[in-house]
Amino acid sequence: MQIERVPLPGVGVGYTLHTGDGQMLGVVCHRNGRRDLVVYAPGDPDTVERSLTLTPAEAQEVAELLHSIATIDHVTHLERHREAISVAEVPVTAASPYDGRPLADVVAHTRGVTVIAVVRDGRTVTAPGPGHVLTHGDVVIVAGDQESIGAFSRVLVLADS
Missing domain, CATH: 2.40.128 (Lipocalin)
Known part of the structure; x- marks a missing residue:
């Protein structure tokens, strides 16, 4: 095009x-x-x-x-040993099939990441439980290797609901 x-x-x-x-x-x-x-x-x-x-x-x-692909914003000042672990912000986009669904649904489809927090409207929920319901506009802060973070992002954006 x-x-x-x-x-x-x-x-x-x-x-x-x-x-x-x-x-x-x-x-x-x-x-x-x-x-x-x-x-x-x-x-x-x-x-x-x-x-x-x-x-x-x-x-x-x-x-x-x-746009079907979320942009992953790495939190570079928190990264240590780039090959081993990264911390990234993954947005819940308007197109996400997980908008309105509990965090457990997306975590069940991914491996190798830990959800550290969810930021919503300027407020941070640290260590959100599996029942925490995701909403468009949330930013999910995850830790893991880059491959796992990429997989988490793709599932959050593209998975069948």
């Missing part, structure tokens, strides 16, 4: 792409953070068929839904 980037003087930047079935989509990124999603008329790249304006927060939520 090719994404075209076009500067829009006084507005921001516009991006367009063509889907596999030939539909043309666009995103206009305004300087103030607002995002406009644009669907162009079939066969006419100059005619907007539909558009939708999103606030920066709404755009972030939609991006999380569309």
Whole structure:
């Protein structure tokens, strides 16, 4: 897929792409953070068929839904012996099949990680129990080797519910 980037003087930047079935989509990124999603008329790249304006927060939520891979933010100042153990923050995205489910459900599908804490709305729950219910926006802090942390992240984001 090719994404075209076009500067829009006084507005921001516009991006367009063509889907596999030939539909043309666009995103206009305004300087103030607002995002406009644009669907162009079939066969006419100059005619907007539909558009939708999103606030920066709404755009972030939609991006999380569309992006199926969570970003793992390593807590580097806490890491020791990189080969042996790492500590990482793994977000519970809007697309996670574990949103609204207990921590035990995701832990049952992974090995090699220890859940140290869950951060929600700026509050930290240390050593959460297996009944702790995960919610979109939570950040799960785990320790383990990098391979196990990666597996935990993939399960949290992609596993069948």
